[in-house]
Amino acid sequence: MRCRQNPIANGDGYYFGLMTKSTRVLVVANQKGGVAKTTTAINLAASLAMANQRVLLIDLDPQANLTSGVGLKDRATDAGTIYEALIGEDVTPSAFVLPTSVDHLSLVPANRQLTGAEIELVAFANRERRLRPFVDALRADFDYIFIDTPPSLGLLTLNGLVAADRVLIPLNCEYFALEGIADLLATLDRVRAGLNPALALEGVLLTMYDDRTNLGQQVSHNIREFFGDQVYRTVIPRNIRLGEAPSHGVPVILYDARSRGAEAYVALAHEFLARERGQPPSASGATPDDPPPGADGVDEKGRP
Numbered sequence: 001m002r003c004r005q006n007p008i009a010n011g012d013g014y015y016f017g018l019m020t021k022s023t024r025v026l027v028v029a030n031q032k033g034g035v036a037k038t039t040t041a042i043n044l045a046a047s048l049a050m051a052n053q054r055v056l057l058i059d060l061d062p063q064a065n066l067t068s069g070v071g072l073k074d075r076a077t078d079a080g081t082i083y084e085a086l087i088g089e090d091v092t093p094s095a096f097v098l099p100t101s102v103d104h105l106s107l108v109p110a111n112r113q114l115t116g117a118e119i120e121l122v123a124f125a126n127r128e129r130r131l132r133p134f135v136d137a138l139r140a141d142f143d144y145i146f147i148d149t150p151p152s153l154g155l156l157t158l159n160g161l162v163a164a165d166r167v168l169i170p171l172n173c174e175y176f177a178l179e180g181i182a183d184l185l186a187t188l189d190r191v192r193a194g195l196n197p198a199l200a201l202e203g204v205l206l207t208m209y210d211d212r213t214n215l216g217q218q219v220s221h222n223i224r225e226f227f228g229d230q231v232y233r234t235v236i237p238r239n240i241r242l243g244e245a246p247s248h249g250v251p252v253i254l255y256d257a258r259s260r261g262a263e264a265y266v267a268l269a270h271e272f273l274a275r276e277r278g279q280p281p282s283a284s285g286a287t288p289d290d291p292p293p294g295a296d297g298v299d300e301k302g303r304p
């Protein structure tokens with residue numbers, strides 16, 4: 001499926017497309033499962049691609065949800081998947097890149113075989129640095145590279161953190177959202193202390209926000225108190241279309257561009273790009289003072 005609608009390529013997208021800047025490598029990390037790491041990687045990447053940015057997704061999770069979420073389950077080039085890229089010697093990184101159905105959006109896929117890498121990597125002297133040269137070799141071809149990680153702080157996630165310039169942390173607005181965050185922050189400190197001193201925090205994204213509950217508001221308040229300005233103003237609402245899109249193998253923007261889930265990720269892409277330019281956050285995104293209306297059902301305009 002080719003993209004027919006392009007909600008962010010007009011105006012801003014054209015402008016952003018003219019920007020000259022160096023490639024940014026982002027790792028999406030949180031050792032908790034189900035916080036929307038993969039959903040954020042797919043949909044932020046797709047929204048940026050639709051704003052004429054050249055974007056690469058790298059699937060570093062043996063569950064391969066990112067790969068299936070862009071409709072490329074069990075697909076790979078002759079070179080193989082990210083597993084062969086990590087374990088092999090003298091690989092050609094560009095040979096692993098697959099195009100997706102979204103213009104400007106490419107993928108280095110994964111499959112279940114990657115489960116073995118967590119153990120096999122231990123045998124390598126530079127076990128945490130296997131991904132970095134692979135990613136560095138691809139910088140010239142892309143504006144943004146997003147690495148999706150598994151729900152653990154094991155060797156695969158470490159490889160992602162060592163290969164990246166910045167970390168994006170999705171947190172779901174539920175009671176235990178901040179539980180375990182100390183372990184993640186300690187891991188970031190350890191990586192900075194040795195393996196990747198330049199690793200910075202890109203931002204914290206509130207996901208699965210349900211404004212029907214006081215809990216969502218309370219948790220988002222606590223997270224903002226803890227992380228301050230590092231939290232994106234854009235909040236991703238709980239939205240059924242975001243859960244449905246992966247089974248159709250497309251980003252939500254191609255599945256239902258009018259859904260609140262799609263609009264939220266487009267707003268996030270705007271805020272992300274504005275931050276890249278060092279501008280104050282755009283007012284287009286939902287904010288905690290102006291949360292997206294409704295929750296899992298339809299909003300007041302009858303949208304899903």
Ligand code: ADP
Pocket residue numbers: 032033034035036037038039040065151207208209236237238239240242243244246261
């Ligand atoms: P992670 O990669 O952190 O494990 P996922 O991105 O796979 O998390 O999300 C977990 C599940 O929740 C998936 O089924 C996904 O489709 C769904 N999901 C993610 N974000 C939302 C949302 N905002 N609203 C509703 N469902 C969501």
Ligand code: MG
Pocket residue numbers: 037038039061065148149150
């Ligand atoms: Mg995932």
